[in-house]
Amino acid sequence: MEVKNPKDIEQNPVCEVQCVHTDLISACINQIITSDQATHLAELFKTLGDSTRIRIVDALAKAEFCVCDLAALLNVSQSAISHQLRVLRNSSLVKYRREGKMVYYSLDDDHVLRLYSQGLEHVNEK
Amino acid sequence: MEVKNPKDIEQNPVCEVQCVHTDLISACINQIITSDQATHLAELFKTLGDSTRIRIVDALAKAEFCVCDLAALLNVSQSAISHQLRVLRNSSLVKYRREGKMVYYSLDDDHVLRLYSQGLEHVNEK
DNA sequence: TTCTCATATGAATATTTGTTCATATGTAGT
DNA sequence: ACTACATATGAACAAATATTCATATGAGAA
Numbered sequence: 001m002e003v004k005n006p007k008d009i010e011q012n013p014v015c016e017v018q019c020v021h022t023d024l025i026s027a028c029i030n031q032i033i034t035s036d037q038a039t040h041l042a043e044l045f046k047t048l049g050d051s052t053r054i055r056i057v058d059a060l061a062k063a064e065f066c067v068c069d070l071a072a073l074l075n076v077s078q079s080a081i082s083h084q085l086r087v088l089r090n091s092s093l094v095k096y097r098r099e100g101k102m103v104y105y106s107l108d109d110d111h112v113l114r115l116y117s118q119g120l121e122h123v124n125e126k
Numbered sequence: 127m128e129v130k131n132p133k134d135i136e137q138n139p140v141c142e143v144q145c146v147h148t149d150l151i152s153a154c155i156n157q158i159i160t161s162d163q164a165t166h167l168a169e170l171f172k173t174l175g176d177s178t179r180i181r182i183v184d185a186l187a188k189a190e191f192c193v194c195d196l197a198a199l200l201n202v203s204q205s206a207i208s209h210q211l212r213v214l215r216n217s218s219l220v221k222y223r224r225e226g227k228m229v230y231y232s233l234d235d236d237h238v239l240r241l242y243s244q245g246l247e248h249v250n251e252k
Numbered sequence: 253t254t255c256t257c258a259t260a261t262g263a264a265t266a267t268t269t270g271t272t273c274a275t276a277t278g279t280a281g282t
Numbered sequence: 283a284c285t286a287c288a289t290a291t292g293a294a295c296a297a298a299t300a301t302t303c304a305t306a307t308g309a310g311a312a
Contacts, residue, residue: 019194019228019258029199033184038177040249045180049172050270051164058159067289068145073155080271082290087270092248101279101288102145111251115244122218122237123166145288176300193259206301208260213300227258227309 047091048119052076053084057107057116060094064106173217174245178202179210183233183242186220190232 033041048054055074059065067085071078085105088094093112096105107113159167174180181200185191193211197204211231214220219238222231233239 018256019192020198021192021195024189024191025195025199028185028188031188032199033181035177035181037249038180038184041245042175042177042180044245044249045171045173046175046269047171049168049175051161051168052270054164054168054171055159055161058164059154062154062157063150065150066145066147068287069147069151072146073151073158077272078289079273079291082288083270086290098279101286103289111244111248115241115248118237118241118244119167119170122241123163123170125237144286178300194257203302204259205261205303208258209300212260224309227256229259 044091044093047087047093048116050084052080053088056081056084056088056105057093057112060105060107061113061116064104066102066104068102070105170217170219173213173219174242176210178206179214182207182210182214182231183219183238186231186233187239187242190230192228192230194228196231 048057052074056070059070059073065073067081068078070076070085071081074081085094085096089096092108094105095108096103098104174183178200182196185196185199191199193207194204196202196211197207200207211220211222215222218234220231221234222229224230
């Protein structure tokens with residue numbers, strides 16, 4: 001029943017609840033990640049949040065592959081692989097080198113492998 | 127939801143490209159993560175792929191909070207926080223305990239913190 | 253019981269996103 | 283120049299998803 005008035009929100013974003021532990025909140029408010037940082041970090045995780053990209057990363061954790069190899073190995077169209085590789089590139093998760101007509105992709109650094117392995121550990125234990 | 131023309135796939139999943147390094151592929155094909163595993167892992171990362179959930183995790187990395195604390199701290203509606211907490215619960219990233227009317231949330235284990243920190247490291251270095 | 257309030261949840265909506273299709277770009281060879 | 287082919291990319295469509303709104307549930311107090 002207690003519907004919050006939009007005007008109240010403008011005045012005070014916290015008015016909707018009563019239980020707030022104000023001391024704890026004021027102690028933490030300055031330590032919380034900023035919205036900008038959160039957005040960047042979320043984008044990194046979001047990049048790994050697709051099964052096709054996970055399979056690409058898994059493959060690249062084992063060897064360097066060209067685009068058509070990945071398409072064949074994962075049974076996904078060349079276009080789809082290429083689109084997804086761009087997403088992975090934009091998040092600095094993979095790097096590439098050109099050799100003639102072909103482009104070979106690999107994981108950007110050990111950092112990526114650690115992040116991936118950490119996730120794998122979590123799902124294997126749960 | 128991932129592939130191209132079903133008829134082509136039945137006939138020959140690789141027909142669209144010519145460059146395939148068949149030896150490398152047959153050496154790797156059995157080591158690649160299964161689609162099922164990839165889906166599970168992707169869901170874990172997807173869970174962290176939203177800025178609101180990142181901010182929740184960041185807060186819970188510092189202290190235990192009840193739902194209304196999180197709503198106030200992050201300036202997000204109670205309903206939205208509650209919805210997102212369920213997503214985090216479903217991926218075993220947070221746990222909770224009831225105390226009277228209130229429900230206190232915290233990170234499920236150190237695993238989650240390591241995964242989160244690893245991601246934070248990556249974005250800070252790039 | 254009834255009231256209050258902290259939390260959870262279903263439905264609806266708006267935005268995001270992954271794939272396909274068609275086409276463009278870039279590179280090597282003729 | 284032209285052809286072949288590996289890769290990239292824009293547009294369109296379908297599927298997934300985050301938030302809001304309204305309401306339900308659960309727990310303590312009167």
